[in-house]
Amino acid sequence: MAQLSEFLAVLEAALPADALLTDTADLRTYECDGLTGRRVVPAAVCLPESTEEVQAVVRACAAHRVPFVARGAGTGLSGGALPVAEGVVISLARMNRVLDVDLYSQRITVQPGVTNLQVTEAVAAHHLYYAPDPSSQQVCTIGGNVAENSGGAHCLKYGFTVNHVTGLTVVLPDGERIALGGASLESPGPDVIGVFVGSEGTLGIATEITLRLLPRPAAVVTQLAAFDSTDEAGAAVSAIVAARILPSAMEIMDRLTIEAAEAAVNAGYPEDSGAILIVELDGVAAQVEEDLAALDRICREHGAWEIRTAADAAERALLWKGRKSAFGAMGRVSQSYYVQDGVVPRTKLPQVLRRIAELEQEYGLRVGNVFHAGDGNLHPLVLYDEHVAGESERARELADAILVACIDAGGSLTGEHGIGTDKACAMPLMFGRDDLDVMQRLRRAFDPAGLANPGKLFPTPRLCGEVPGPYRQHPLERAGLAERL
Amino acid sequence: MAQLSEFLAVLEAALPADALLTDTADLRTYECDGLTGRRVVPAAVCLPESTEEVQAVVRACAAHRVPFVARGAGTGLSGGALPVAEGVVISLARMNRVLDVDLYSQRITVQPGVTNLQVTEAVAAHHLYYAPDPSSQQVCTIGGNVAENSGGAHCLKYGFTVNHVTGLTVVLPDGERIALGGASLESPGPDVIGVFVGSEGTLGIATEITLRLLPRPAAVVTQLAAFDSTDEAGAAVSAIVAARILPSAMEIMDRLTIEAAEAAVNAGYPEDSGAILIVELDGVAAQVEEDLAALDRICREHGAWEIRTAADAAERALLWKGRKSAFGAMGRVSQSYYVQDGVVPRTKLPQVLRRIAELEQEYGLRVGNVFHAGDGNLHPLVLYDEHVAGESERARELADAILVACIDAGGSLTGEHGIGTDKACAMPLMFGRDDLDVMQRLRRAFDPAGLANPGKLFPTPRLCGEVPGPYRQHPLERAGLAERL
Numbered sequence: 001m002a003q004l005s006e007f008l009a010v011l012e013a014a015l016p017a018d019a020l021l022t023d024t025a026d027l028r029t030y031e032c033d034g035l036t037g038r039r040v041v042p043a044a045v046c047l048p049e050s051t052e053e054v055q056a057v058v059r060a061c062a063a064h065r066v067p068f069v070a071r072g073a074g075t076g077l078s079g080g081a082l083p084v085a086e087g088v089v090i091s092l093a094r095m096n097r098v099l100d101v102d103l104y105s106q107r108i109t110v111q112p113g114v115t116n117l118q119v120t121e122a123v124a125a126h127h128l129y130y131a132p133d134p135s136s137q138q139v140c141t142i143g144g145n146v147a148e149n150s151g152g153a154h155c156l157k158y159g160f161t162v163n164h165v166t167g168l169t170v171v172l173p174d175g176e177r178i179a180l181g182g183a184s185l186e187s188p189g190p191d192v193i194g195v196f197v198g199s200e201g202t203l204g205i206a207t208e209i210t211l212r213l214l215p216r217p218a219a220v221v222t223q224l225a226a227f228d229s230t231d232e233a234g235a236a237v238s239a240i241v242a243a244r245i246l247p248s249a250m251e252i253m254d255r256l257t258i259e260a261a262e263a264a265v266n267a268g269y270p271e272d273s274g275a276i277l278i279v280e281l282d283g284v285a286a287q288v289e290e291d292l293a294a295l296d297r298i299c300r301e302h303g304a305w306e307i308r309t310a311a312d313a314a315e316r317a318l319l320w321k322g323r324k325s326a327f328g329a330m331g332r333v334s335q336s337y338y339v340q341d342g343v344v345p346r347t348k349l350p351q352v353l354r355r356i357a358e359l360e361q362e363y364g365l366r367v368g369n370v371f372h373a374g375d376g377n378l379h380p381l382v383l384y385d386e387h388v389a390g391e392s393e394r395a396r397e398l399a400d401a402i403l404v405a406c407i408d409a410g411g412s413l414t415g416e417h418g419i420g421t422d423k424a425c426a427m428p429l430m431f432g433r434d435d436l437d438v439m440q441r442l443r444r445a446f447d448p449a450g451l452a453n454p455g456k457l458f459p460t461p462r463l464c465g466e467v468p469g470p471y472r473q474h475p476l477e478r479a480g481l482a483e484r485l
Numbered sequence: 486m487a488q489l490s491e492f493l494a495v496l497e498a499a500l501p502a503d504a505l506l507t508d509t510a511d512l513r514t515y516e517c518d519g520l521t522g523r524r525v526v527p528a529a530v531c532l533p534e535s536t537e538e539v540q541a542v543v544r545a546c547a548a549h550r551v552p553f554v555a556r557g558a559g560t561g562l563s564g565g566a567l568p569v570a571e572g573v574v575i576s577l578a579r580m581n582r583v584l585d586v587d588l589y590s591q592r593i594t595v596q597p598g599v600t601n602l603q604v605t606e607a608v609a610a611h612h613l614y615y616a617p618d619p620s621s622q623q624v625c626t627i628g629g630n631v632a633e634n635s636g637g638a639h640c641l642k643y644g645f646t647v648n649h650v651t652g653l654t655v656v657l658p659d660g661e662r663i664a665l666g667g668a669s670l671e672s673p674g675p676d677v678i679g680v681f682v683g684s685e686g687t688l689g690i691a692t693e694i695t696l697r698l699l700p701r702p703a704a705v706v707t708q709l710a711a712f713d714s715t716d717e718a719g720a721a722v723s724a725i726v727a728a729r730i731l732p733s734a735m736e737i738m739d740r741l742t743i744e745a746a747e748a749a750v751n752a753g754y755p756e757d758s759g760a761i762l763i764v765e766l767d768g769v770a771a772q773v774e775e776d777l778a779a780l781d782r783i784c785r786e787h788g789a790w791e792i793r794t795a796a797d798a799a800e801r802a803l804l805w806k807g808r809k810s811a812f813g814a815m816g817r818v819s820q821s822y823y824v825q826d827g828v829v830p831r832t833k834l835p836q837v838l839r840r841i842a843e844l845e846q847e848y849g850l851r852v853g854n855v856f857h858a859g860d861g862n863l864h865p866l867v868l869y870d871e872h873v874a875g876e877s878e879r880a881r882e883l884a885d886a887i888l889v890a891c892i893d894a895g896g897s898l899t900g901e902h903g904i905g906t907d908k909a910c911a912m913p914l915m916f917g918r919d920d921l922d923v924m925q926r927l928r929r930a931f932d933p934a935g936l937a938n939p940g941k942l943f944p945t946p947r948l949c950g951e952v953p954g955p956y957r958q959h960p961l962e963r964a965g966l967a968e969r970l
Contacts, residue, residue, distance in 0.1 A: 104727065104832065149676075162676060163648075178919045187897060188904045188912070189924050189942055190688070191634075191647060194679025203675070215729045242589065244700050286771030347589065412672060419673045430673070434663045438931070439674050445930035446923070457674055 007064040008044060011088070014056035019094075021045040030071065030089045035079035035422055037396075042069070042083035049094045051169060051177060051207040057090055058205065059175030067451045070205045072112060072144035075136045077339060078420030080148060080200050080456055087454075090205065092143050098122050099208060106213040107166060112143025112206055116150075119211060128213040131158035134416065135324060146206050149198030151416035153249040153323075154280075156374035158214070160416075162197040167210030170196060173203070173447040181210070195442060200418055201453035203446040217282035220248075221292055222316040225277045225304035226270040230254050230369060233275040234349040236302035237373040240279070241346060243298060245291045249280040250374035256333070257326050257368040257381065264329030267322025270306045277304075277373070278323055280316075326370045327381065334366070334383035336392070340399045341417040342406035346376045355405045356380055363398040365391070377415030378406065404429065419457045425464035427457075492549040493529060496573075499541035504579075506530040515556065515574045520564035520907055522823075522881075527554070527568035534579045536654060536662060536692040542575055543690065544660030552936045555690045557597060557629030560621045562824060563905030565633060565685045565941055572939075575690065577628050583607050584693060591698040592651060597628025597691055601635075604696060613698040616643035619901065620809060631691050634683030636901035638734040638808075639765075641859035643699070645901075647682040652695030655681060658688070658932040666695070680927060685903055686938035688931040702767035705733075706777055707801040710762045710789035711755040715739050715854065718760040719834040721787035722858040725764070726831065728783060730776045734765040735859035741818070742811050742853040742866065749814030752807025755791045762789075762858070763808055765801075811855045812866065819851070819868035821877070825884045826902040827891035831861045840890040841865060848883040850876070862900030863891065889914065904942045910949035912942075 011020050021027060022044050031039040043066075048054045061068045067087035074081055083089050096113035103126055108119060116137040119130040133152035134140055140150070146168070151160045158164075167181040180193045187193075196203055227233045233252045240247065253261065253269075253276050261267050269276055279295055281288045292309070299307060310316040322329075330337045344352045353369065360367050368381040380402050384395035403413060407429045414423060427436060440458060444450075455463050496505050506512060507529050516524040528551075533539045546553045552572035559566055568574050581598035588611055593604060601622035604615040618637035619625055625635070631653070636645045643649075652666040665678050672678075681688055712718040718737045725732065738746065738754075738761050746752050754761055764780055766773045781792060795801045807814075815822045829837045838854065845852050853866040865887050869880035888898060892914045899908060912921060925943060929935075940948050 105830075162679075172919075172923070176919050178923055179917075180920070188683070188899050188908075188915070190684040190927055191676065191679035191682065192923060192927070194647075194676035195927070197676065198673070199675040284769050284772040284775075287769040290769075345590075414673050423673075427673070432664075434661050435665070438657070438663055438677055441930040442675055442677065442680070442927065445926040 003064065004043060007060060007066055010060045010064070011044065011046060011057060014060065015046060015048065015053060019047040019049070019053070021047070030074070030083060030091070033071070033074040033079060033081040034077040035082070035420065038079050038082055038421060040083045040085050042085065042087055042089045045089045045091055047091050047094050051171065054090065054171045054205055054207050055175050055177055057088065058171050058173065061088060061451055062174050062449070065449060065451065067454050069453050070143065070147070070201045072141035072147075073115070073139050075140045076144055076148060076418065076420065077341070078148075078414070078418040078422040080418050080420035080453070081144075082421050082455070084454060092141070092205075092207075095207065103128070106215075107210055108213055109167070109208055109210045110142055112141060112146070112209060114142050116140050116142060116145060123213055127216045129216055130164065130211055131214050132161050132164060135327070142209050142211070143206055146197050146209055147199070147201045148416070148418040151372075151377070153251060153372060155416070156250060156372065157246055157248040157282075162194055164212045165193055165197050165209060166212055167208075168193055168196055168206050169208035170204045170206050173449065173452040177207070199443075200420060200457045202443050202457055204452060219285040219288040220280065220282045220316065221288050222278065222280045222310045222319050223292065223295060224269070224308045224310075224319045225279070225299040226273040226306040227277065227303050228274040228305070230275040230353050231350050232303040233277040234353070234373065236277060236299050236304065237349075238346060239298045239302060240295065241374070243294055245294060247279045247291075247374065248282045249278070250372070251278040251323050252276070252369070252371050252373045253323060253326060254369040256366060257329075257370050258322070260329040260333045260368060261322035261326050263332040265321055265325045267325075268318065269322055278319060323370070326368075327379075330368060330381050330383065335385040335387065336395075337368075337384065338382045338395050338399050339417075340378070340380045340382065340402050341414050342378050342403050342411060343415045344376045344378065344406050344409045344411035346373070348409040348411070349373065349376060352378070352405050352409050352411075356402055359398055359401050359405075363394050365395055365398055367398070367402075372415065375415065376411065378402075400426075421456055421463070424455070424457055425459050427459050488549065489528060492545060492551055495545045495549070496529065496531060496542060499545065500531060500533065500538060504532040504534070504538070506532070515559070515568060515576070518556070518559040518564060518566040519562040520567070520905065523564050523567055523906060525568045525570050527570065527572055527574045530574045530576055532576050532579050536656065539575065539656045539690055539692050540660050540662055542573065543656050543658065546573060546936055547659050547934070550934060550936065552939050554938050555628070555632070555686045557626035557632075558600070558624050560625045561629055561633060561903060561905065562826070563633075563899070563903040563907040565903050565905035565938070566629075567906050567940070569939060577626070577690075577692075580692065588613070591700075592695055593698055594652070594693060594695045595627055597631070597694060598626050600624060600626050601630060608698055612701045614701055615649070615696055616699050617646050617649060620812070627694050627696070628691055631682050631694055632684070632686045633901070633903040636857075636862070638736060638857060640901070641735060641857065642731055642733040642767075647679055649697045650678055650682050650694060651697055652693075653678055653681055653691050654693035655689045655691050658934065658937040662692070684928075685905065685942045687928050687942055689937060704770040704773040705765065705767045705801065706773050707763065707765045707795045707804050708777065708780060709754070709793045709795075709804050710764070710784040711758040711791040712762065712788050713759040713790070715760040715838050716835050717788040718762040719838070719858065721762060721784050721789065722834075723831060724783045724787060725780065726859070728779055730766075730779060732764045732776075732780075732859065733767045734763070735857070736763040736808050737761070737854070737856050737858045738808060738811060739854040741851060742814075742855050743807070745814040745818045745853065746807035746811050748817040750806055750810045752810075753803065754807055763804060808855070811853075815853060815866050815868065820870035820872065821880075822853075822869065823867045823880050823884050824902075825863070825865045825867065825887050826899050827863050827888050827896060828900045829861045829863065829891050829894045829896035831858070833894040833896070834858065834861060837863070837890050837894050837896075841887055844883055844886050844890075848879050850880055850883055852883070852887075857900065860900065861896065863887075885911075906941055906948065909940070909942055910944050912944050
C-alpha cells in the first residue's frame with residue numbers, strides 16, 4: 001500500500017486540513033447513497049471547497065490511476081454515488097454557495113452542493129423559481145440533479161434538468177476544467193452540456209452550474225379526484241391529454257398507497273377510493289379556469305365520484321401532503337419496501353398495471369403504485385419483510401419483472417432515478433449493442449482510463465457477471481443479452 | 486485514378502440506376518450551398534432513397550477512405566454543405582417522405598429531405614404545427630435543420646431544433662446505423678441526440694427524424710411599432726423583457742432595411758421610420774390581450790409614434806411581408822450583400838449597433854440591420870458591389886469585424902446559420918483550446934478517420950493557414966490564436 005499512502009499524501013497537501021477523511025468510521029458514513037442495499041467503503045473521502053481543489057484531487061487520481069466518485073447529498077436512489085473500494089469519494093457538500101443571480105436574464109449560477117430548494121429560495125423574493133422539483137428537493141443537490149438529469153412532479157410541463165441548464169464549469173477526468181455554455185441557451189457545435197447532464201458522473205464533475213429561472217405562474221390550482229380504480233383514473237389522464245390540456249402535474253395513487261398515506265400523515269383523502277388523481281394547473285388565470293372546468297367534466301365522465309379543488313397554497317399543500325409522503329408512509333404498512341422507477345407509454349398504463357397485479361399474485365408480495373401519470377413514469381413500491389427468509393430477494397425479482405414489463409410495453413428503464421449501479425445490467429434490455437457502443441465511445445472520449453465513477457450506467461462483465469433474475473427470461477436476453485455485456 | 490473508378494463502381498452497384506452523378510455538368514450544380522462565395526466541385530454525387538442506401542454509400546466511403554458531405558436543400562448560409570474535391574456529396578433530396586404521424590403523442594417521423602414547412606402542412610388539419618421556423622422554411626429541409634440546429638423568428642419562445650427532436654436514426658461514419666430516443670423526451674444516459682443536433686454533419690447522417698409537434702395557439706396577435714431609431718426600439722425590447730412578457734417573436738429592422746423592403750414588396754411600413762419593431766404574441770386570448778395592452782404602453786413610453794395591430798392571418802401576413810423578404814429585398818438597393826449572423830446579450834445591442842455604425846464609416850460601406858431582438862441575434866447585411874475592385878474583400882472584412890464586436894460584447898459566433906466553413910477559423914475567438922479539444926474528442930469518438938464533412942465547424946491549419954483579416958487585430962488572436970489552430 002505504499003502507492004496508496006503516497007497518493008493520500010498528495011491529496012493531503014492539496015486540500016485544507018479537515019478536508020481529507022481516511023478513518024474507517026468516517027468512511028463508513030459514505031458507504032452508500034439512497035440505494036441502501038449496496039455498500040462499499042471507499043479508500044478516502046475528499047471535501048473540496050473550490051473548483052481548483054476539485055481539479056487538484058482529480059489530477060492526483062489521474063496521475064495515480066485511482067477511480068473517483070462524486071457525491072452530492074447522497075439521496076440518489078440508483079446507487080449512482082456508490083463508492084469504489086480502491087477509490088476516492090469527492091463530496092461536494094462544502095461547495096454550497098450561490099455564486100451569481102442575474103435577474104434580467106433570469107439565470108442563477110450555483111456550486112453543486114446547493115440544494116434544489118435553495119435555488120428557488122434564493123430568488124423567491126423576485127417571483128422567480130427553479131422548475132425541476134424532485135420529491136427530495138429539500139435535501140438533494142443541484143450537482144446530483146445534473147448528474148442524474150432529475151425530474152419531478154412538474155416535469156410533465158416544464159421538462160427535466162437538461163432543459164434548464166444553460167452553463168457548466170466541468171472538471172474533466174484528466175483534471176482540466178472547461179466552461180460550457182453560459183447565459184444563452186444557444187451555442188455553436190454539438191450540445192456538450194446535454195452530454196454531461198445525465199451522464200451520472202462518468203464524464204467529469206460539474207463545479208459551477210448556471211440554471212434558467214422561470215417567473216412564478218400567475219395562477220395555480222390543484223384538483224383531487226377520487227375513482228374506484230386506477231384503470232378509471234388512467235383513462236381520465238388519457239382523456240385529459242387527448243383534450244390537449246397540459247397540466248403542470250398529474251399524479252395517481254392506488255388504494256394501498258392511499259391507505260399508507262392516510263395512516264402516516266392523515267392527508268384526508270376520500271375514504272374507500274380505489275385510486276386518486278391529483279392534477280395541478282398553472283398559468284394565466286383565464287386559461288386555468290377554462291382548463292379546470294374541462295378537467296372536472298372529463299374526470300366525472302370517467303367515473304370520478306368526488307372532486308376537491310384547492311385554490312390557495314394551504315389547501316394545495318394539504319392535497320399534496322399524502323402524495324409527497326407516500327414513499328415514507330409505506331413504513332407504516334410494511335417492514336421494508338423497494339422503489340422501482342420505470343416508464344411506459346401513457347396508453348399502456350392499464351396493461352402494465354394489470355401485469356403488476358398478476359406479479360403480486362405470482363410472488364405473493366404486495367405492490368403499491370404511485371405514478372407521474374402524465375409522462376407514464378411509474379413508481380411501484382414493492383413491500384417486503386427483510387426478516388422473512390428469501391423475501392428481500394423475491395421483492396427484488398418482482399421489481400425487476402415490473403421493469404421488464406415496462407420495456408416490453410415500449411417504455412424506459414428509468415423516469416428520473418437514473419441507472420447507477422442498480423440498473424446498469426438492464427441497459428441491454430433497452431439499448432442495442434450499437435447504441436451502447438456509441439455511449440461508450442462518448443465516455444471514452446472524455447475518460448479513456450475509466451476513472452470517473454466506474455461501474456455506473458454501463459453494463460460490465462464484472463458488474464453483471466451473472467445476469468439478474470427475471471432478465472434471464474426476457475426475449476432480449478435469449479437473443480444474447482449476456483454476450484453483449 | 487484506378488482507386489476512384491473502383492470506388493465509383495462500388496457506389497454504382499449499391500444504388501439505383503439514376504442515383505449516382507459523375508458528369509461534370511451535373512456535379513457543378515452541387516458546388517456550393519447558400520454561401521455562394523466558396524465553390525468546390527465534388528468527385529461524385531449520390532442520391533440515396535433509403536437508410537440502407539445511405540449506409541451502403543457511407544460504408545463504401547469508409548472502406549476507401551473517401552470523405553463525404555451530406556446535403557439537404559443546399560440553402561445553408563455558412564457553407565456547411567460545401568463539397569470536398571476528392572469526396573462524395575450525399576444528397577438527401579429523394580428521402581422526402583413523411584413516415585409516421587402520431588396524433589396522440591403529437592409526434593411526427595420524417596425523412597431528412599422533407600421541408601420544414603411540409604412538416605407543419607402534414608398536421609395542419611389537426612391544429613398542430615412544428616415550431617422552429619427558419620426564414621427559408623418553404624425550401625430548407627429537416628435534415629439540414631438538424632445538422633445546423635436551426636432557429637427562426639419564433640425560437641425566442643419555442644426554442645431551437647434541438648428542443649424539438651425526440652428521436653433520430655443516424656448512419657455513423659463507419660456505415661453502422663443507430664436509433665436514438667423515440668417518442669419520449671427522456672432517455673437514460675448522456676443526451677446523444679443533443680450531440681448530433683448542431684454537429685453540422687461531422688458525426689454522421691440522420692436518415693429518420695422524430696419531431697415534437699405543438700398545438701396551434703388559440704390566439705395570435707402581431708403588432709408593429711415605428712420608432713425614430715434602433716436605440717429606441719432596442720430599449721423597448723429590453724423593457725418588454727424586464728416586464729416578463731414573453732412574445733413568440735420580436736424583430737427589429739433599421740431604416741436601410743425598411744427602405745429596401747418597401748422598394749421590393751411594398752409592405753406599407755410607416756414612412757420615415759428610423760426603426761420598426763414587430764412583436765408577435767400567442768397563447769390564450771386573455772393573456773394575449775393583457776400583454777398587448779402592456780406592450781402598447783411600453784412601446785409608447787420608449788418613443789413609438791405609430792402602432793399597428795394585426796389580429797387576423799391576412800393582416801399578420803402583411804406586417805411580416807417586409808421582414809420576411811428583407812434579405813432578398815437588398816438586391817433592390819445593392820449589387821450584392823453579405824449576411825452576417827452573430828449574437829449579443831440583449832443589453833449590449835445599442836453598444837454593438839453603434840460599433841456597426843462606426844465600421845460603416847471606417848470601411849465606406851453600408852450595413853442594413855435586421856435582428857431577432859428578443860434573443861440578441863443580429864443579421865447585419867453588408868452591401869457591396871462586386872464589380873468595384875476590392876469591395877467584396879472589404880465587405881467580408883467588415884462582416885468579420887462585426888462578428889469580433891459581438892464576441893467582445895460577450896456574444897456568440899452564430900445565432901442560427903451555423904459555423905460551417907464560413908466561421909470555422911473564428912471558433913477560437915469564442916472557445917478556448919480545452920473547449921475545442923472536448924468537441925474534437927467527441928468528433929473523433931464517432932469519426933476517427935475524419936471522413937464526415939471535413940473542414941467544417943472546427944478550425945484546421947489547412948483551412949485557416951492564414952488567419953482572416955480582422956481576427957488578426959483581436960486580443961484573443963494576439964494571445965496566440967494562430968497557434969491554437
